[in-house]
Structures are given as structure tokens and as C-alpha cells.
Amino acid sequence: MAKKVALLQGNEACAYGALYAGCSFFGGYPITPSTEVAEVMSVELPKVGGTFIQMEDEIGAMASILGAALTGAKAFTATSGPGMSLKQELIGYACIAEIPCVIVNVMRGGPSTGMPTGPSQSDVMQARWGTHGDHPAIAIAPSSCQEIFSETVRAFNLAETYRMPVQILLDEINGHMRERIELPEPGDLEVVNRQQPTVAPEDYKPYDHAQGDIPPLASFGSEYRYHVTGLNKAADGFPTSKPELVDAEERRQLRKIEANRSLIEKNEEYRLEDAEVILVAYGTISRSARSAVDHLRKDGIKAGLFRPITLWPFPEKRMTDLAEQARAIVVPEMNLGQLILEIERVTRRVCPVAGIGRVDGEPITPAQIVAKVKEIL
Amino acid sequence: MAFDYEQYLRPGKLPHIWCPGCGHGIVMKGLLRAIDRCGLQKNNTAIVSGTGCASRLPGYVDFNTLHTAHGRAVAFATGIKMARPEMDVLVVGGDGDGIAIGGNHFIHACRRNIDMTYVLMNNYIYGMTGGQFSPCTPTGDRTSTTPYGNPDPIFDVAKLAIGAGATFVARTTAFHATQIDKLITAGLRHKGMAVIEVLDDCPTTFGRRNKFRSVVEMMKRLKDIAVPVQTAGQMSPEQLQGKILTGILHQEHKPEYCDQYQQVIARAQTAAKS
Numbered sequence A: 001m002a003k004k005v006a007l008l009q010g011n012e013a014c015a016y017g018a019l020y021a022g023c024s025f026f027g028g029y030p031i032t033p034s035t036e037v038a039e040v041m042s043v044e045l046p047k048v049g050g051t052f053i054q055m056e057d058e059i060g061a062m063a064s065i066l067g068a069a070l071t072g073a074k075a076f077t078a079t080s081g082p083g084m085s086l087k088q089e090l091i092g093y094a095c096i097a098e099i100p101c102v103i104v105n106v107m108r109g110g111p112s113t114g115m116p117t118g119p120s121q122s123d124v125m126q127a128r129w130g131t132h133g134d135h136p137a138i139a140i141a142p143s144s145c146q147e148i149f150s151e152t153v154r155a156f157n158l159a160e161t162y163r164m165p166v167q168i169l170l171d172e173i174n175g176h177m178r179e180r181i182e183l184p185e186p187g188d189l190e191v192v193n194r195q196q197p198t199v200a201p202e203d204y205k206p207y208d209h210a211q212g213d214i215p216p217l218a219s220f221g222s223e224y225r226y227h228v229t230g231l232n233k234a235a236d237g238f239p240t241s242k243p244e245l246v247d248a249e250e251r252r253q254l255r256k257i258e259a260n261r262s263l264i265e266k267n268e269e270y271r272l273e274d275a276e277v278i279l280v281a282y283g284t285i286s287r288s289a290r291s292a293v294d295h296l297r298k299d300g301i302k303a304g305l306f307r308p309i310t311l312w313p314f315p316e317k318r319m320t321d322l323a324e325q326a327r328a329i330v331v332p333e334m335n336l337g338q339l340i341l342e343i344e345r346v347t348r349r350v351c352p353v354a355g356i357g358r359v360d361g362e363p364i365t366p367a368q369i370v371a372k373v374k375e376i377l
Numbered sequence B: 001m002a003f004d005y006e007q008y009l010r011p012g013k014l015p016h017i018w019c020p021g022c023g024h025g026i027v028m029k030g031l032l033r034a035i036d037r038c039g040l041q042k043n044n045t046a047i048v049s050g051t052g053c054a055s056r057l058p059g060y061v062d063f064n065t066l067h068t069a070h071g072r073a074v075a076f077a078t079g080i081k082m083a084r085p086e087m088d089v090l091v092v093g094g095d096g097d098g099i100a101i102g103g104n105h106f107i108h109a110c111r112r113n114i115d116m117t118y119v120l121m122n123n124y125i126y127g128m129t130g131g132q133f134s135p136c137t138p139t140g141d142r143t144s145t146t147p148y149g150n151p152d153p154i155f156d157v158a159k160l161a162i163g164a165g166a167t168f169v170a171r172t173t174a175f176h177a178t179q180i181d182k183l184i185t186a187g188l189r190h191k192g193m194a195v196i197e198v199l200d201d202c203p204t205t206f207g208r209r210n211k212f213r214s215v216v217e218m219m220k221r222l223k224d225i226a227v228p229v230q231t232a233g234q235m236s237p238e239q240l241q242g243k244i245l246t247g248i249l250h251q252e253h254k255p256e257y258c259d260q261y262q263q264v265i266a267r268a269q270t271a272a273k274s
């Protein structure tokens, strides 16, 4: 049977992806260029008995989704630049208390109010280090509208699997562009539901590492009753400052990612087999980079594209292996050099790494990339 | 018969962090008596707080408890209540937590008239951080950051809640221990946003800087300034100078937020069918 198709904006695809994943709670606050996500959720959630709430600010929105998530809901919020900055403290709360949730950040120019309607990719490092303290991070940067849909579903799966916040990074361009997408039928894409505890209620501990690195999270209102805090805590969820317990818990939280990189990391490769020049690009700009690869190939330059889909964790093993065979790596991004720092770090600069940065609110064009490659070769 | 507090306390979590003479413990006792009186079920009850000495309360009591970031308790609680309207949701916390950093969430929860009960322990100081002034510290008083006397005017928490739209607003003090549980009981039974402000004391960081020689003296002040709202009508403005009104200050019935949202769901589903 032919799939249902729709012409959807990236932001809309993101919202429909969330619904496909089983999202039942959205708490938001309007901000350009993310608002369409909230608008779709306000239309669709009540139809399925879910909740849409517009809170008084982004901090409240973040708090509301964490409260909802603790009752078992798959919870979601959408924002951009200034709103993302406001959410940071509670993203840390979600990390330490290990509460699943999904946040889409439709990136716009900054800092501060910046360029509300201009595209940007300048929150890459914020997505990794935005909240204070050591903490795990998962951030996904899809490119096409189809991929925004499917990666949003995966973002919910990862959040529920690893009990943590997951960020989706779009930008003003792929958030607003419209593309024809095939709408997956139920069952086409994997949907992961939260693991439930099986122990007797009196034995339940919300951070019981005896259950593995990712202990099951019970729902408020169920037969399990427990305590949640933003303080460093022991397995039973109550605060502790015992050095060995604090250390073990912090390390376990990072291990959730480190031990499962191969299950979380995702990237796409285009014409890399014999590539001497590797373009590394993500999100919207990967589309320019892909067409730059074709141009360069026509001109006899062996170029290829490495497109990380998870920016965090960064697919570092694959990147490092590829760097061994390359003459140069070129990293176009709509910021003044963020993901390039990670690429330099993981490849230890075995070959020259050059960046193309753009922050004037215009996308990086294929011609710009071609010119840069020719310049450095 | 003496009330059995232990049935609601988590085993092994005492002693609490509160200083001797701190008013927060008295409020906790009143809260537990009210919960008992209303027959709330442990599994179906969530108690949410922000950060501060007062906000440590949830850790001691045996319910679904959530100790969140400074100021954000009501917003977390809103998420819980909206996602699971059948749960009984309570918020507890201090004056700094609820009225300074959390003020925006506080007024909007009042405006929505969401069905929860907020017990605000107003010791008019930031106790946990060592006694800096809060929006409830009386003008002129000394705190660690108002060494020359506080230049700020105060927020009247009850008036703020009424103005913002809360449909049940009450006030008492830690001295009036039996009134605490009566007012919280009434708040729990009220459908809509119920705010119960309990004036209490921080002898450790406020008392000593403001020449209170003992906890008893601070308690005596709470006793002296409280005027039951029923008797205030017979008093002159001069007599009411420096006093605070206690009791149920405001109660009205307005549509509750979760109910309103159920209607949104009904309208959306009807529209989807047609």
C-alpha cells in the first residue's frame, strides 16, 4: 500500500514525530523560530487526550515537562536561543534526577535576542555543556523533514531508554522549510516505552545501580512511591554527600552514554570511500556540503561528506578512522567554530582541519564550500 | 489520643536539618495532621518543593516527593497535576523560593486556579543561605545583605495570591499550631488553587541579627501581631498598625484549570470527529 504523504514544515514534522512516539505532554512558551511545534501540539494533543500547556516562561515550561514525565508521560518542549538559555538549570535537574524528556531547540542567531528569524547552528556547544556540572548529553541534528520526523521519534526512544533529556537541534531553515514526507504507519518505526520496575514497592530504589546503569523509573501515582531531588543522591534517591557515593553516581550517569555509544551514535556518509577531502557538516548545512561534494568531484577533487546525526555523543571513532586517510577536513557550520573543536580534538589533527563559519543569518552555500576546499588544497 | 506522626514519616530520615527553634517543623506537623484529616492516600499524593530550608520538608514525609530547583516547585507541580489530575498535589516552600525567584510561577498558578494546595513558610528571610533579605523581610530590618537596614518594601503574600486569582487564601503563624492544620485542611478540601501562608521564624539567621534574645521571644511576637480576620473589623486602623490578619482571608469558587482543560479535550475531540 502506498504510504500517506504530506507536505510538512520541519517544525511540523518534529511535532508529528513526537506524537508518533507517544508524546502525551507538551509544556512550552512561544519563541521564533520554534513556535509551530507548540502550535501543532496544541491542536493535536487534546485530540488524543494529552495535555498542552503554555507556561509563563521557558523555565516553567521545562519544569512542567519534568513534573509530567515523573507521572509517566512522554514529555516534550520546544524553544530557541533565549529560551534555551533559560532552560539550562532544569536540563541539569533532568540529568541528575534522570528524568526522560525531549527538547527541540530551533537554533537562531545569538547571543541574546540575536536574530530571531535568522538561521544559526551556534548552540552546538551549549547542547553539550549548557548546564553547569558534569553531565551526560544527547543531541541530534537532523537534516531533512523526513529525518526530523524519524529522529524525533528516536529522540523520545533515547530519552526513555537512557532516562535523560535529549535535545534535537534544528535551525531556522530546516525548521521552516517544507518538504514532502512519507508518514510512517504505526509499527514502521520503533517506539520505546519506559521500563517499569518489577521489584516490590517497598524494595524500589529509583537509582538502584544493582539494576544496572539505567535503573527503571517508576511513575508518581503508581504503586511505587519515592523521593526525587536535585542534590547529589544515593541509590534510594535521598541526598548524600558521602564522597564515594557521589562519585559513583556521577560516574554512572556518564557511563549511560559512554557504555552505549554504538547504540546512540549515528552518522551518514556520502562518497567517502576514496575521499581525500572530508567535509563534516550537519543539519541544514549538510545539504550544501553534499552538493559541494558533487561539484568538487566533477572538478576532479575526491571529496566526501561525513554527516554526524548525533552531535553528542559525537561519532568519534568513525571520524578518527576517516581522518587517517584524509588530506584535509573542512567543517562548514553556521557559527564561528563549534563542532570543529570536537573534530580537532578527536582526530588530534592528523590532517589539517579548516572551518567555514558564517553568522550573518545566511546559509553557507555549496560555492562557498567548494572555494574553501580549493583554497586549502 | 496523641496523633501518630510516624505513620507519615519516612523511616531513617530523621533527624531533620532544621535548627532548634526553627518554625518549619511546626508547619510539617500541621501539614501531616491535615493530610490525615483529609484522608489523602500516600501513593496518590505528590508533595513538591523548591530549594531552601523549608523546601527540605518533602524528604521527610512518605509520599511521592519532589525536591526541585529554587523557585520552580509550582511549575513542576503544574506538570504533575495536568498529567495526572486525579493526584492530590501539594507544594511547600519558603518565602524566597515562592515569592522571589518563584514569583512568576506563583502568580500564574494562582491565575490558572489549578487544584493544588500551596503551604508557604514565610520566615521573611533566606534561611538556608545564611540570612539575606527576602521580599518578605520587613523594611528597616537587618540581614546579612542589609547591614544598614532593609530599604525594600515587602510583598504581602496573601494579597498577592488573592490579586493573582487564587480562590482560597489563608494565613496563620507557627505560634497558632492548631490553626495550621485546620487551614491546610480547608485548603485541601477547596477545589482550586489554595495558598496557606504560615508566618514562622528563623532564629538562627534572622533572630540573632534583630535582637531577639530567644525563640520564645520570636514566638511571642508572632502571637502578638496575629489578629483573627473576624475580629479585625472591630479594630481601628491605628490598632491594626503592624498586625497581620489570620484565618481564611479569601475563598471563592471559580472554574478549575484541569476541569477547563478537560473541556478543551472534549472540544478538540468533537471537532476532530466532524
Ligand SMILES: Cc1ncc(C[n+]2csc(CCOP(=O)(O)OP(=O)(O)O)c2C)c(N)n1
Pocket (backbone or CB within 6 Å): B051, B052, B053, B054, B055, B069, B070, B093, B094, B095, B096, B097, B098, B123, B125, B126, B127, B128, B129, B134, B202
Ligand atoms: C538558582 C538558585 N539561586 C540561588 C540559590 C541559593 N539559595 C538556596 S536556598 C535560598 C533561599 C531560601 O530561602 P527561602 O525560600 O525563604 O527558604 P528558607 O531557607 O528561609 O526556609 C537561596 C537563595 C539556589 N539554590 N539556586
Ligand code: SF4
Pocket (backbone or CB within 6 Å): B017, B018, B019, B021, B022, B023, B024, B053, B054, B123, B127, B128, B201, B202, B203, B204, B205
Ligand atoms: S537556618 Fe533558619 S530557616 Fe533554616 S533551619 Fe535554621 S532556623 Fe530554620
Ligand SMILES: [Mg+2]
Pocket (backbone or CB within 6 Å): B052, B094, B095, B096, B121, B122, B123, B124, B125, B126, B127, B134
Ligand atoms: Mg525563608
